[in-house]
Amino acid sequence: MNAAAWQARYDDARPFAPTPLAQGPVQAPVQVVATPYVWRDPTTLKPREWVYGRSIQRGHLRAVVAQGAAGKTILSVGDALAMVTGRNLLGQEVPGGPKRVWLWNLEDDGEELARIIQAACKHWGITAADIGGRLFVDSALDGAILKLATSTSSEGLVINRPLVAALTDEMLGRGIDYLHVDPFVSSHAANESDNMEIDAIAKEWAMVGKNANAGIGLAHHVSKAGAAEATALSARGAVALINACRSVLVLNRMGEDEAKRYGIEEERRRRYFRTYDDKNNRAPPSDASDWFQMVSVSLGNGVSDDGDNMGVVIPWTAxxxxxxxxxxxxxxxxxxxxxxxxxxxxxxxxxxxxxxxxxxxxxxxxxxxxxxxxxxxxxxxxxxxxxxxxxxxxxxxxxxxxxxxxxxxxxxxxxxxxxxxxxxxxxxxxxxxxxxxxxxx
Structure with a gap:
C-alpha cells in the first residue's frame, strides 16, 4: 500500500465510538475540586513536635540504616533510655521531659535485650525508678510476632488491618511517644524490592504514627553494594522506604583511614562508629557526624567470673x-x-x-x-x-x-x-x- 492509499484510508476513517457492550456499566462522573489556600499568621502555626532531638518527630517515620553489627541495636537502646529518663545521654535533648518508648525487636530474644538494657543502665547509673515504667520491650522470638502486611501471587499485597488497629489502640492507650521496630524487613512478608508494595507498607506505618501521635523508627540493613560507606540510598530493597521517611539516620563504622587519622589501633577501630542524618528535611542539616564508642560493661552475672560483657554506646569526640x-x-x-x-x-x-x-x-x-x-x-x-x-x-x-x-x-x-x-x-x-x-x- 502506497502513501496515497494510506492517506485515503485515514481520511475516510470514522471517529471511534464504543458499543454499549464495550462501555459496560455507566459510572457517575468524578468531581475534582481544588482547595484555595487560606492565609495564616505564621506565629499562629503549630510548631513541630519533636520527641527526641531533631530526628524523631511525632506522626512521622525515621529509618535507621546500618551495616550488620554496626551498633544500631545498642544505639537504639541508648536512645530509648535517654528518652524514658529525659536525660541527654548521647548528645540529644529530650524536649518536654521523659517519654514513653516501645522497643519491638524481631531478631533478638527478651533475655538478650535485657542484657543490653541492663548493661546500659549499669553504665549510666539508671535505676528502675528512673525508667518509671515508661519503657516497653517485645520480641518476636518470644512470640510477639509483627507482620503488618503480606504479599502473595494470588492476592497481591494485603495490609493486616486488625493488627494496624490494635497497634494504634495500644500505643494510644499506653501513651507511647516512640515505637522502634528492628528490623523493618521482618515486620512484613512482602517483596522488599517492590517499590509499590514497600511504599504502601511505609505509608501504613506513617499512618500508625499519625493516628497514635507518635514517632515511628524502622531499623534497616544496607545492601551489599553499600557495604563500604553507607548512605540513605545504600538501604537494601526498594527506595520507597527511604522516600517515605522524614529522617534517615545512617551508621558507619570507623574506616581504616579515619582510624589512622585519629591514632586508633586496627583491632580497636570497630568499637567506633559515626552517625549522620542523610535525609532530614524537617531540621537544619548538620555539617558533622556524631561519633560514638562501644565500651564493654560486665553484668556481674557469672558464677566463677564477671559473667557477660555487653556493649554500651557512649558519645566520643574525635x-x-x-x-x-x-x-x-x-x-x-x-x-x-x-x-x-x-x-x-x-x-x-x-x-x-x-x-x-x-x-x-x-x-x-x-x-x-x-x-x-x-x-x-x-x-x-x-x-x-x-x-x-x-x-x-x-x-x-x-x-x-x-x-x-x-x-x-x-x-x-x-x-x-x-x-x-x-x-x-x-x-x-x-x-x-x-x-x-x-x-x-
Whole structure:
C-alpha cells in the first residue's frame, strides 16, 4: 500500500465510538475540586513536635540504616533510655521531659535485650525508678510476632488491618511517644524490592504514627553494594522506604583511614562508629557526624567470673590535632626546617620532617606511637595545604630523586629567623608579630 492509499484510508476513517457492550456499566462522573489556600499568621502555626532531638518527630517515620553489627541495636537502646529518663545521654535533648518508648525487636530474644538494657543502665547509673515504667520491650522470638502486611501471587499485597488497629489502640492507650521496630524487613512478608508494595507498607506505618501521635523508627540493613560507606540510598530493597521517611539516620563504622587519622589501633577501630542524618528535611542539616564508642560493661552475672560483657554506646569526640598547638609552635618548627639540610617528606626517612614536629611539641615520632604519629601527620597535612610548609623535588647526596621540605609562608607575618639556627621572635625587644591568617588557631 502506497502513501496515497494510506492517506485515503485515514481520511475516510470514522471517529471511534464504543458499543454499549464495550462501555459496560455507566459510572457517575468524578468531581475534582481544588482547595484555595487560606492565609495564616505564621506565629499562629503549630510548631513541630519533636520527641527526641531533631530526628524523631511525632506522626512521622525515621529509618535507621546500618551495616550488620554496626551498633544500631545498642544505639537504639541508648536512645530509648535517654528518652524514658529525659536525660541527654548521647548528645540529644529530650524536649518536654521523659517519654514513653516501645522497643519491638524481631531478631533478638527478651533475655538478650535485657542484657543490653541492663548493661546500659549499669553504665549510666539508671535505676528502675528512673525508667518509671515508661519503657516497653517485645520480641518476636518470644512470640510477639509483627507482620503488618503480606504479599502473595494470588492476592497481591494485603495490609493486616486488625493488627494496624490494635497497634494504634495500644500505643494510644499506653501513651507511647516512640515505637522502634528492628528490623523493618521482618515486620512484613512482602517483596522488599517492590517499590509499590514497600511504599504502601511505609505509608501504613506513617499512618500508625499519625493516628497514635507518635514517632515511628524502622531499623534497616544496607545492601551489599553499600557495604563500604553507607548512605540513605545504600538501604537494601526498594527506595520507597527511604522516600517515605522524614529522617534517615545512617551508621558507619570507623574506616581504616579515619582510624589512622585519629591514632586508633586496627583491632580497636570497630568499637567506633559515626552517625549522620542523610535525609532530614524537617531540621537544619548538620555539617558533622556524631561519633560514638562501644565500651564493654560486665553484668556481674557469672558464677566463677564477671559473667557477660555487653556493649554500651557512649558519645566520643574525635581528637583535635591542633589543640594546644599555637602559631609560635609552627614558627619554631619552620625555623628548625629552615636551619636544617635535607629535611625529608618521606615518613620512613631518617630526616623526616615529622621528627622536627615531634621535637617541638614533645611528641613521639616512633612508628608504634600511633596517637602521636596521627597528630603529627594531621598537622603536617594542614601545613602543606595552607602553604606553611612546601614540598620541593631534588636529589640527595647520592643523586637519588627525593622530596624535601622547605618553609613556605612564615607563621608570623614579616618575621624571619634571626640566625641560621636560632628561633626568631621578631627582633630584640619586639613583640612577636600576629599569627598568619591561614594558621588554624
Amino acid at each position: 581528637p583535635d590535632a591542633f589543640e594546644n598547638v599555637t602559631a609560635d609552635h609552627l614558627y619554631r618548627i619552620q625555623c628548625m626546617v629552615d636551619a636544617a639540610t635535607d629535611v625529608r617528606f618521606d615518613a620512613q626517612a631518617r630526616d623526616w620532617v615529622g621528627k622536627i614536629v615531634a621535637n617541638v611539641l614533645n611528641l613521639s615520632a616512633e612508628s608504634d606511637a600511633k596517637t602521636d604519629r596521627a597528630k603529627i601527620n594531621t598537622l603536617l597535612r594542614t601545613w602543606f595545604v595552607n602553604g606553611a610548609l612546601i614540598k620541593v623535588e631534588g636529589k640527595d647526596k647520592k643523586s637519588n630523586a627525593r622530596t624535601f621540605v622547605e618553609v613556605g609562608e612564615w607563621a608570623l607575618q614579616g618575621v624571619a629567623p634571626t640566625s641560621a639556627g636560632g628561633v626568631g621572635t621578631g627582633g630584640e625587644g619586639r613583640e612577636p608579630a600576629r599569627p598568619h591568617p591561614t594558621f588554624p588557631l
